[in-house]
Amino acid sequence: MAQMDPGTLVTIVTIIVAGAGIVIGAITPAIAEGRAVVKALESIARQPDSAGDLRTTLLIAMALLESTAIYVLLVVLILLFANPLLDRFFT
Amino acid sequence: MLGVFPEVVFTVAGIPVRDTVVSTWMMMVVIVAVVLLLRKVKPTALEMLVTFLYDFITEIMRRPADPFLPLLGSLALFVGVANVIGLVPFITSPTRDLNTPIALSVVVFMAVHVYGVRVMGFMPYVRSLASPIFLLPLEIVGQVSRTVSLSIRLFGNVFSGEIIIAILFALVPLIVPLPLQGFNIFTGLLQAYIFTALASVYISTGLAADSSSESVSKPQVEEE
Secondary structure, eight states, X not given: OXXXXXXXXXXXXXXXXXXXXXXXXXXXXXXXXXXXXXXHHHHHHHOGGGHHHHHHHHXXXXXXXXXXXXXXXXXXXXXXXXXXXXXXXXX | OTTSSOOEEEEETTEEEEHHHHHHHHHHHHHHHHHHHHXXXXXXXXXXXXXXXXHHHHHHHTSOOTTTHHHHHHHHHHHXXXXXXXXXXXXXXXXXXXXXXXXXXXXXXXXXXXXXXXXXXXXXXXXXXXXXXXXXXXHHHHHHHHHHXXXXXXXXXXXXXXXXXXXXXXXXXXXXXXXXXXXXXXXXXXXXXXXXHHHHHXXXXXXXXXXXXXXXXXXXXXXX
């Protein structure tokens, strides 16, 4: 570890952080979306008349929840394909 | 970078033109040609499309969609076709470049204020943005962050779909990417739906000050 050159170290850390980040960033929005869907389905089962209203609201809410996962994906893609830290070592 | 990022095709007077811009031009030609053809051959199909968009926007905004249909309907058409056209070989979908979604969401950001001023008048609209004056910074943060998230959501969805297909294509080029391409069509159309829905929600919240009393009182009247 002591004689490892800093570029390699940054690469290793980047890969680990990207993997861990996408895992955590995929799990949490999935749980949140699941809760939202459960509640919406319960409400539709209770009041089938409100299905149309609920569907629109649910889709918009899901899109907002999903976007947190997309942000994580974007950060991971930047880390993997356009890492600004690596340019310091490999110019 | 192996087609991960959009490439510069040629430069006009020092301005680089990327392949996504070229495919946007192709897409515009395709849309106009299809609409002109449909108007000659089968006007009912065109009418169905416009009626569908009208009903959809009316349902979300809870007010007649007439003043907003030109903007929001063409946004829906543009985003939908742009997401799906990436399936055609040698054409990169325009929404794959972060600049296209940013331009679209800046248009939406402007439209929110233009419609707000047009409906409420200039001073009442500015006053409604800063109704208690200490909420103004929060309002500004909200406006900027939702514009950014609108563009990044569209870009991230399309881009991640294409990256997954590219990786699968490098691994198993034969049949395996096909179901994912079908899924990509679904995601693209869903994103067009969501983009339009969110744009309508943003615009209708910009008009909220004069409609809040109206929309609250209306359902009560119907119930009675």
